[in-house]
Amino acid sequence: MLKMKIKLVDFETCTGCGVCVLVCPVNSIELVENNIGYKYPKINYDLCINCGKCLRICEEIKNNTTYESKEVFAAASKDQIILKNSSSGGIFSEMAKYILANGGYVFGASMDNNFFVRHIEINCLKDLPLLQGSKYVQSDSYIVFERIKILLLNNNLVLFSGTPCQISALISFLSDHYNNLYLVEIICHGVPNNKIFQDYIINYEKRQKCTVQNYKFRTKDRGWGIIGSVEYKKANHKQKRTVFSDEDSYYSAFLAGLIFRNSCYSCNFATKRRCSDITLGDFWGIQNEHRHELNVNSMNPFQGVSAVLINSNSGLELFENVKENINYFQSSFNKVARHNPQLYKPSERNSLRDTLLFNYQKFGYSSIENQFRKNFIKKLIILRVKNKIPRGIVFKIKKWFFFRFD
Numbered sequence: 001m002l003k004m005k006i007k008l009v010d011f012e013t014c015t016g017c018g019v020c021v022l023v024c025p026v027n028s029i030e031l032v033e034n035n036i037g038y039k040y041p042k043i044n045y046d047l048c049i050n051c052g053k054c055l056r057i058c059e060e061i062k063n064n065t066t067y068e069s070k071e072v073f074a075a076a077s078k079d080q081i082i083l084k085n086s087s088s089g090g091i092f093s094e095m096a097k098y099i100l101a102n103g104g105y106v107f108g109a110s111m112d113n114n115f116f117v118r119h120i121e122i123n124c125l126k127d128l129p130l131l132q133g134s135k136y137v138q139s140d141s142y143i144v145f146e147r148i149k150i151l152l153l154n155n156n157l158v159l160f161s162g163t164p165c166q167i168s169a170l171i172s173f174l175s176d177h178y179n180n181l182y183l184v185e186i187i188c189h190g191v192p193n194n195k196i197f198q199d200y201i202i203n204y205e206k207r208q209k210c211t212v213q214n215y216k217f218r219t220k221d222r223g224w225g226i227i228g229s230v231e232y233k234k235a236n237h238k239q240k241r242t243v244f245s246d247e248d249s250y251y252s253a254f255l256a257g258l259i260f261r262n263s264c265y266s267c268n269f270a271t272k273r274r275c276s277d278i279t280l281g282d283f284w285g286i287q288n289e290h291r292h293e294l295n296v297n298s299m300n301p302f303q304g305v306s307a308v309l310i311n312s313n314s315g316l317e318l319f320e321n322v323k324e325n326i327n328y329f330q331s332s333f334n335k336v337a338r339h340n341p342q343l344y345k346p347s348e349r350n351s352l353r354d355t356l357l358f359n360y361q362k363f364g365y366s367s368i369e370n371q372f373r374k375n376f377i378k379k380l381i382i383l384r385v386k387n388k389i390p391r392g393i394v395f396k397i398k399k400w401f402f403f404r405f406d
């Protein structure tokens with residue numbers, strides 16, 4: 001008899017969470033990278049027994065947005081080292097510290113020495129730096145789900161942090177509620193993938209004739225903002241350079257929404273209703289929303305401030321336990337959302353996205369780099385035409401730009 005083939009993947013909405021792989025009773029699903037680097041499930045129909053488990057769990061994952069935030073705070077760690085090494089106010093680290101101090105385990109996204117981003121587990125404070133800071137690359141998170149289940153069943157405290165779709169995937173995978181689990185999500189507007197980022201690094205090394213040794217998407221060397229840093233070795237000398245988001249091809253494409261996964265443009269989790277215990281983000285615009293409170297609470301926006309959305313009772317309990325280590329004051333959902341549209345709508349699909357990624361697939365990362373350079377020069381010329389900057393300065397910038405990129 002002919003078997004009916006189950007159709008699992010909707011390429012527009014699949015987040016690549018990997019839970020279908022984990023629940024398949026006959027191991028007939030694997031996540032496979034497409035030509036652009038995004039991973040999608042692939043079914044081996046010779047093994048599939050048509051049980052439908054994968055379809056059912058995939059539907060369920062879309063519907064875990066159960067909470068409306070109970071309270072919203074602006075907050076920053078009192079620990080200057082934590083604050084410096086975190087992307088915003090270091091609240092993730094304060095919560096991780098609390099879990100670790102109580103013998104628990106913390107899971108989050110980490111970048112390895114080969115610039116590959118994946119979720120890892122830590123259970124001692126010295127490893128916390130491995131998890132700190134935003135990595136603007138999709139992290140493989142389902143690889144730690146089975147380990148989390150075992151830890152929870154053995155009554156260990158666990159904190160899992162990730163994007164909202166990863167949190168929702170874990171909730172569905174676990175299926176039961178655990179009082180010893182804390183879920184912390186980041187506000188998320190979208191993710192590129194490991195392949196594009198690795199190709200960017202290779203392209204960078206080729207252009208600069210160097211070996212990249214360390215890469216950070218967010219540093220506070222020049223204060224809180226969208227600025228990264230790259231450390232590399234060139235002619236046996238170590239060098240460090242600031243990565244300005246509007247002068248870098250990968251960063252610009254990321255911020256312009258040009259290289260996100262398909263599902264990010266129709267994200268189910270870009271809504272007021274949240275699925276985690278706590279949501280963390282950058283409290284952009286805080287100087288406009290809370291100038292007075294910043295002064296009263298000795299919080300310096302130059303060092304970074306987090307927006308903290310408390311969504312559940314577990315979230316409230318975790319926040320209570322870190323209060324003495326942070327400066328904080330009350331805010332509101334609307335004040336945070338005014339500067340973070342991801343809290344009520346998905347990122348818009350940039351009309352150039354598909355062409356850019358088509359060219360990337362065909363010609364490699366240099367096509368993204370070239371497109372970026374063309375636009376950069378165009379922007380400079382427009383500025384010049386509008387007489388915003390003197391000719392001499394334009395010349396200097398161009399010279400510097402070509403020196404860097406040619």
Ligand SMILES: Cc1cc2nc3c(=O)[nH]c(=O)nc-3n(C[C@H](O)[C@H](O)[C@H](O)COP(=O)(O)OP(=O)(O)OC[C@H]3O[C@@H](n4cnc5c(N)ncnc54)[C@H](O)[C@@H]3O)c2cc1C
Nearest residue numbers: 086087088089090091092108109132133135162189281282
């Ligand atoms: C892809 C991405 C998009 C983001 N978009 C926004 C946004 O639009 N608006 C906004 O306000 N904030 C956004 N953030 C979150 C913000 O940058 C901070 O991460 C957040 O405010 C927490 O900061 P922190 O100082 O408390 O801790 P940090 O130390 O900065 O955060 C560390 C935690 O973030 C998690 N994390 C880092 N990279 C990833 C990743 N690739 N996948 C899953 N989890 C990750 C880790 O699990 C890590 O443990 C984004 C972060 C990422 C990774």
Ligand code: SF4
Nearest residue numbers: 014015017018020058
């Ligand atoms: S369960 Fe996750 S990986 Fe599998 S099809 Fe659904 S969204 Fe994609």
Ligand code: SF4
Nearest residue numbers: 024048049051052054
């Ligand atoms: S229908 Fe069942 S056996 Fe087939 S791929 Fe899905 S989970 Fe696996």
Ligand code: SF4
Nearest residue numbers: 165188189190264267
């Ligand atoms: S934008 Fe939505 S779908 Fe994309 S990574 Fe973030 S939470 Fe997941």
